[in-house]
Amino acid sequence: MLPWTVLDTAALPDGSGTLRLKQRGSEFSIMLGSNELMNSRLSGSEEALARLVCERLAPRPRPSLLIGGLGMGFTLRAALAALPGEATVEVAELIPAVAAWAKGPMAPVFAGCLDDPRVTLTVDDVMAVIAAGTARYDGILLDVDNGPEGLTVAANDRLYGATGLGIAKASLRPGGVLAVWSSGPDHGFTRRLRAAGFATEEVTVRASRTGRGARHVIWLATRPA
Template identity: 65%
Template sequence: MIPWVQLDSARTPDGGQELRLKRRGTEFSIMLGTNELMNSRLSGSEEALASLSCEKIAGRKQPKILIGGLGMGFTLRAALAELGGDASITVAELVPAVVAWARGPMAEIFNGCLDDPRVTVREIDVGHIIRSDISAWDAILLDVDNGPEGIVHKGNDALYGAAGLGAARAALKPGGVLAVWSQGPHSGFARRLKQAGFAVEEVNTRANGKRGARHVIWIATNGK
């Protein structure tokens, strides 16, 4: 069996943990300690995050999409495939090394999508963008952790509390969508979304097509 080789590492924003980029043949993995955050062979649920969201805003002119977390670009590429030429997508990535990996060792996986004229990449906390914008976005897609709690960056916890969800709702246009990816179920998060004023759907999806681990996506629609 081909062994894993570590290509690079980077500290999390609080400096307390280490992200590691590994490669085995054509397969890539991003690890946080012993926890695999993402793998280049498993893209189904991240793609579903984009496709489910884009279905909700289909037909809108010049849609504006905010993606929190670049990862391996699965959500971004799926959104580009769903949206027309008049769309604009902003990707907020807090760890600069992840952007460097996308343009360097993992460039083949990204297949030039970062150079699409519809795409803007900002090395910034997605929460900062959300709090700064009012009624600006047709959809906000969050995949910045393994679910609605901050294991990569404890500051991400603020995205999923009452204040963070309220800010996300304020940042969305009427009928806009907040979509949140999770590695697994989270008791009470759907209730928290409803308390923030969203209409909520909880969708179970697979990591790889019809196979692989079961992941959860919350699709929360702003009815204001």
């Protein structure tokens, strides 16, 4: 078996840890300590995040999406495949090195999706992007942690509390969808979404496209029309 090679590292903005980009043959992995945040072989649940939202937004002719977390581009590519040509997709990525990896060593994984004219890549805190506009988005897709808690960056906790959910709700158009990816269930987060006034659904999906691998959770929280 081929050994892993560390291609690059990036310190988290709050200084709490370091991301490592690793490669083994054509496979890539991004690690935070002993936690594997993403792997290029496992894209099923990240693609489902986009697919489930786009299905709900299908009647809208020019939907506007915000994706929080660039990752390996799986959610972005799935969204672009499902959206019409008049759609717009903004991707907010906090860590500049992750954006650089997408155009550098991981360019084969991204397959040119960042060059799609519908896409804008913003290197910024997704919370700041969400808060910048009222009724701006039809869908907000969050995959910035392993769930509704700040594993990668502790400040991300504010995304998942009552204040953050209220800001996200205000940034959605009526009937818009807030979708949150998680490595596992969190009943407290479900209660917080409902308390914030969202109609909330939990969907369990598999990590792999083949329907195998770990079970992940996606919350689909709809702002009332």
